[in-house]
Amino acid sequence: MSAVAVVTGAAQGIGRRVAEVLAGRGYSLALADLRVPAETLDAVREQGATAFALVGDVSDEQYAANLTDRVLAEYGQVDALVNNAGVSLLVPAENTTAEQWRRVLDVNLTGPFLLSRAIGAAMLGAGTGSIVNIASIAGLHGVSDRAAYNASKHGLIGLTRTLAAEWGGRGVRVNAVCPGWVKTEMDEADQASGGYTDEDIVGRVPMGRFASPDDIAAAVAFLADPAASGFVNGVALPVDGGWTADASWDSLRLRKR
Secondary structure, three states: OOOEEEEEOOOOHHHHHHHHHHHHOOOEEEEEEOOOOHHHHHHHHHOOOOEEEEEOOOOOHHHHHHHHHHHHHHHOOOOEEEEOOOOOOOEOHHHOOHHHHHHHHHHHHHHHHHHHHHHHHHHHHHOOEEEEEEOOHHHOOOOOOEHHHHHHHHHHHHHHHHHHHHHHHHOEEEEEEEEOOEOOHHHHHHHHOOOOOHHHHHHHOOOOOOEOHHHHHHHHHHHHOHHHHOOOOOOEEEEOOOHHHOOOOHHHHHHOO
16 A cells, blocks of 8 residues: 555645655645645646545634545545645734634644644554644744734644654654745735745845745655654754855845855
């Protein structure tokens, strides 16, 4: 039986690329999103992967239970869970409504908790599994105009470390990938709001470019694979081109290019 992975937010961006990379490594897939991830399903099936999709909201407790039941019914096991589904919000803190705050926390933090609890129970029963949470460098540092988003990603890293401590001794590893800015549909929407430009990001990253979905998917595949990362547990891995490592001011950073 091939390894089985659940990927949330699989319709586009990082989630789609993660699904494609895992399919290429022989995983069977369960894909979750608010809409049918038709293009992702086609792409992974073209690689020979077995896959199905279940549409729903990851912040819904019943959806987490239904997805877990469906995966176990279809495949009989779950080897990896990639909690990728997320929403962004670029609003100054003083203008962030309670409704906006709750929605971001529900999707970005409560959803991963509910799915980790449900699917993690199956992994604990089997004595093996890997959970990879897609956090952000905004979970490691503060970024202005993102109070809800930053809080959700800081919380997701805290959840990652707590589950790693609780479950590592029972065979289930829990880690997080912390992307820098990635060229995806979410980035396009955020830039359209006027929050930043390509030059703002490229100038800040020591490697002088955005991350690509491939960069993030490769890190996820590494953390999902027990043969590659079997003793890696509780890590918040920045995939950011050096953003979080560099405290230089702009002229000093750019002088090194």
